[in-house]
Amino acid sequence: MNEKKASPPRHDPKVVKALRNFAISISVFNILGYTLFGFEQPWLYPFIALATAYTVEFGLEIVGARVEGRVPRFLGGGARGVLEFLYPATITALALNMLIYVNDRVWVMMFGVVVAVGGKWVLRAPVRGRMRHFMNPSNLGIAVILLLFPWAAIAPPYEFTEHLSGLADWIVPAVILVAGTILNAKLTGRVWLIAGWLGVFVLQAIVRGLVLDTAILGALATMTGVAFVLFTNYMITDPGTSPSKPASQVAFGGGIALLYGFFAGAGITYGLFFATALGCLIRGGFLWSMHFAERTAAGAARESAVSADGSAAPASDPADGRKVVPA
Template sequence: MTQKPAKDPRITALRRFAISITVLNIAGYTVLGFEQAWAWPLFALATGYAVELVLETIGARAEHRPPRYRGGGARGLVEFLYPAHITALAVNMLLYVNDRLPVMLFAVAVAISGKWLFRVPVNGRLRHFMNPSNFGIAVVLLLFPWISIAPPYQFTEYLEGPADWIVPAVIVVFGTMLNAKLTGRMWLIAGWLGVFVLQSVVRGLVLDTAILPALATMTGVAFVLFTNYMITDPGTTPSRPLSQLAFGGGVALVYGVLTGASIVYGLFFATAIVCLVRGGFLWSLHAVRVAAREGKGAPPAAGTLDGTVPPAVAREMVRA
């Protein structure tokens, strides 16, 4: 009897991410109180799909390979578009650009383009290291100072009483299940939350910040979403427990520094900075290995990217 092929946990995680954010958007526009126009998620999705398909077509032609959206039929195309689906909905949901639709669409395009612009050799192939949704949001916040993050109250604007707690509770439960079983990013969450508490207390002692309100930030729906669905992006975060702790703690630490310096939107800028630092670290490892190989005059090893990254080193790089 022929055995069914094992399910790819990455595809399963992406599918559940995509379903979760779709359900949240539907609930947001019908029940919760999202501020953006109803048609904007559709425009965001159309832009995200188009940019993803065009860039993949160009990349496949440049790399002399078939596009990844071909060969698997309709299911393969849908699975290929999961990341673009998640990114487009997240960018539209988290940004507030008033009536400037082109700015939001530009943010979606930047978010997806970043996956092609910021890449590093890992495990024999180039992989992106900037969190796509976060990158697109951070870029437009810098380029257009008049826009802002969507008001946090939109996630519970039409709810009252105990219902205010149901939304974050549901996000925590499903987010924890997803990250514990599929993405394996619970150590990252632990590092993020632990250092976030620590930096809140330190800011209270050093900068005369009110400690309890700083800690109360952790109870908001926006913070819970960021913790479970933004910072844990498996494609741009490390896999090993200690590296996850360092990544999550690093984002919280940079956030504390930015907030202490009165820089707004610290969550997004801190994540972008730490992703950029990690990318630089991975590139430095790659450069060291290239220099070592050239110094020894060794021939390129089989199964490497341009004969420069041995598989064992690549595995260490992807875990770092």
């Protein structure tokens, strides 16, 4: 009887800590959103989103573990192991429900959650010898909803501070900014990504103002909203779907800002989400191209090594030039 392989750790300890802090932050923000800030989605929706995400996550993990002949990742670590396993699903479910508005058609939100969680098992690419998902889960779910259901919309940005006024309007984004910056600086290491994203975002706003007669100050004012701060610190910095090397981070963040500028200049709404989805898709294609290039190079190296070995390389018959295969 074949024994199942032990389950590899889902994430390294540093990433687990980052995911834990992400999950806690977004949970607290949702509680405050429904009680103080002004979230307009029905209060039952986040619980439905969580139930949907957990069901899909558990189900696909069981199937994946069976196919790969290993122990499911939520087993072996007790309650803590199950909790750590559910961090990504918690973040995905709460973020998607918080950022999308589907009125009373809750099944559309559930569909988005299924796409977001399921996409991690379908859209994968080899990274350092392991298959990793490359599409930002919650962003993928939102983008698919916006494409398939044109009547759906992004949750209005004012809902983050609808019931606040005066100094509180400044405190909320400031707290999110400080907390997100610390989290990304100490745990995810995505400061270079944020720098590339913000730098090119400013540049594309200026270029659109000069070329397309867009109000430059209006384009830059987007950066002062709570939604933009959340997107910057908690969406594009997802450690599972963004590069880790500084130069690659700058290119990734800057590329998304450049794509956003294109969508905004073309008059396409919700450009932040489409730009992020397209940026992740391009990165996934690049990872696959690198994988195939490495395999091709490795195959060529093996063939060269075999050809250099006289005992293994085909020889030519000096009489008629025909190749003679060694016995």
